[in-house]
Amino acid sequence: MKVINMLFRDLRANAIQLKNELGIAYDTEKVETMLDGLCEALDNENKYLVNLYVSALMLRFWYLVAKLKAKSPGHGDDTSEFAYWLYEGIMYACKYRAWQTKKVNGTQAIHQCVNTIRLQHHYDSNLDKHRANYNTMSLDDPIGDADKDSFADTLEDERYTDSAYMGDGDAAARDIIQIYINKKQIVEAIILDTIAFNDVEHEVKETVEVTRPDGTIVKKTTKHREFWPFRCVQILASLPDDYGKYFETNYRVSSVELDAALTAVRTANNQKLYRFLRKTLATAKDSLRN
Numbered sequence: 468m469k470v471i472n473m474l475f476r477d478l479r480a481n482a483i484q485l486k487n488e489l490g491i492a493y494d495t496e497k498v499e500t501m502l503d504g505l506c507e508a509l510d511n512e513n514k515y516l517v518n519l520y521v522s523a524l525m526l527r528f529w530y531l532v533a534k535l536k537a538k539s540p541g542h543g544d545d546t547s548e549f550a551y552w553l554y555e556g557i558m559y560a561c562k563y564r565a566w567q568t569k570k571v572n573g574t575q576a577i578h579q580c581v582n583t584i585r586l587q588h589h590y591d592s593n594l595d596k597h598r599a600n601y602n603t604m605s606l607d608d609p610i611g612d613a614d615k616d617s618f619a620d621t622l623e624d625e626r627y628t629d630s631a632y633m634g635d636g637d638a639a640a641r642d643i644i645q646i647y648i649n650k651k652q653i654v655e656a657i658i659l660d661t662i663a664f665n666d667v668e669h670e671v672k673e674t675v676e677v678t679r680p681d682g683t684i685v686k687k688t689t690k691h692r693e694f695w696p697f698r699c700v701q702i703l704a705s706l707p708d709d710y711g712k713y714f715e716t717n718y719r720v721s722s723v724e725l726d727a728a729l730t731a732v733r734t735a736n737n738q739k740l741y742r743f744l745r746k747t748l749a750t751a752k753d754s755l756r757n
Contacts, residue, residue: 471546475529481522493523498573499566501527506561514676524557524577525550531581539585552588556581586640587668640664641717648720653728655747658703660714667699694748700740703732 482493491501505520535549560566560580566573640663647656661667674688707713711729714720735743 474547474550478522478526481519482526485519485523493526502573525553528577535585552584556584645718648718653724654731654743657732658744658747661702665702667695669695699744703740
């Protein structure tokens with residue numbers, strides 16, 4: 468049996484289990500209800516319910532697997548890869564929980580996050596064509612901080628149509644970064660550009676226990692990709708000499724303001740670079756929750 472068929476069978480079994488135990492049917496229940504249940508299970512570290520809710524949501528949005536595959540001809544014919552992208556997108560949506568802000572609904576949140584995952588994988592596959600050579604470095608302990616605005620403010624104003632989901636990802640990312648530049652937040656714009664157009668994630672494996680409909684418990688290994696601050700700071704600490712020229716080519720920015728921001732980044736020690744990074748990420752997370 469093909470991997471994708473086995474996966475679909477397991478998803479259905481888990482979805483049936485969710486309906487039998489909690490009365491939640493994947494095909495009729497409100498998406499927001501299932502997302503809220505998944506978030507609660509994640510917060511409580513209830514891996515059993517996480518698995519059931521994720522399965523139900525994956526079945527509900529299974530049609531996105533075919534869309535992902537159609538939009539990713541360079542990633543081969545293994546449909547199970549695109550099913551995993553769907554899983555990543557659902558988990559990414561639970562990280563920010565935008566539907567709880569009432570700015571978007573659950574379906575819109577998942578569509579947007581699945582598309583974000585698609586773009587990340589496309590970036591990863593294309594990096595060898597344009598990645599600069601960066602030196603390795605040791606890192607100091609990070610320091611948290613807070614800031615005021617972030618690119619997430621713009622996400623709340625997006626109209627999440629299907630054409631937007633599958634649109635030009637590079638252009639969309641640069642539009643967001645340009646908003647930062649317009650706010651005179653050039654350092655943050657440089658950080659966002661680094662995140663958007665470099666490989667700043669790593670793969671994480673986790674072993675989870677899954678209860679089958681017959682009551683037996685089996686262990687499965689899941690994989691997902693997570694943002695990797697270490698790699699992001701590496702890149703920021705070693706921006707190439709021609710980065711300013713690249714930035715001016717892709718964005719509308721004052722040369723004076725860009726030079727000042729690049730000086731701030733290039734002269735910052737590891738600790739300060741972490742602070743810059745965490746400030747940007749923290750405000751992005753806060754703006755999606757508020």
